[in-house]
Each structure stands twice: as structure tokens, then as C-alpha cells.
Amino acid sequence: MEILRQDEGVVRAQGGLHISEAEELRVALIGALAATPSLLLDLSGIDSCDTASFQLLCSLQKSAERDGKEFRISAPSAAIREASAILGLSLEGLTRISKS
Secondary structure, eight states, X not given: OEEEEEETTEEEEEEEEOHHHHHHHHHHXXXXXXXXXXXXXXXXXXXXXXHXXXXXXXXXXXXXXXXXXXXXXXXOXXXXXHHHHHHTOOHHHHSEEEOO
């Protein structure tokens, strides 16, 4: 997994999201969220993911809501959508999704 900060408030993750990278992703996203009132997470470059990734996204959403901040997902990849469907989780229910 690689985390790329594109602009203030925009983070792009690419590669695989797996439990072995969960802590790295958590630290990067919490830091990015702390620096801005709104965080957009671009998941278009994710080619695989596991349940730890979804747990992390749920936790980040709760942290953002608690802190009065906005967290959105942009362009979830096919791997993200497939994992969501397999797990019976709704990305739309997890967070507001921007398709662009």
C-alpha cells in the first residue's frame, strides 16, 4: 500500500489494503484529518482489501463525526466495492461517497 497526499484534505491510497498496513493507514488518515476540517480519501487505486480496512474506515468515520469533521470516500475501486458486497457492508452507509 502507498499513501499519497495530493492536496490539503485529499489523500490517495493505492495498492492493497490489508491488516499488515492498517496501522500505517490509520496513522496517515488520522494525521490528515487532524490537519483539515474535511478529508477526501481517494480509493480508486486500491487493488485488494480485507475486513481490517473496513473496520478502519468505520473507525475513521466515527472519529470525524465526533470531532465535527467531514470524511468522504472518492471513487472506490472495484476491489473496494467487491469486498463491501462480500462482507454485506454498504459503503454508502459507512460514509458519504463522492464518485469524482
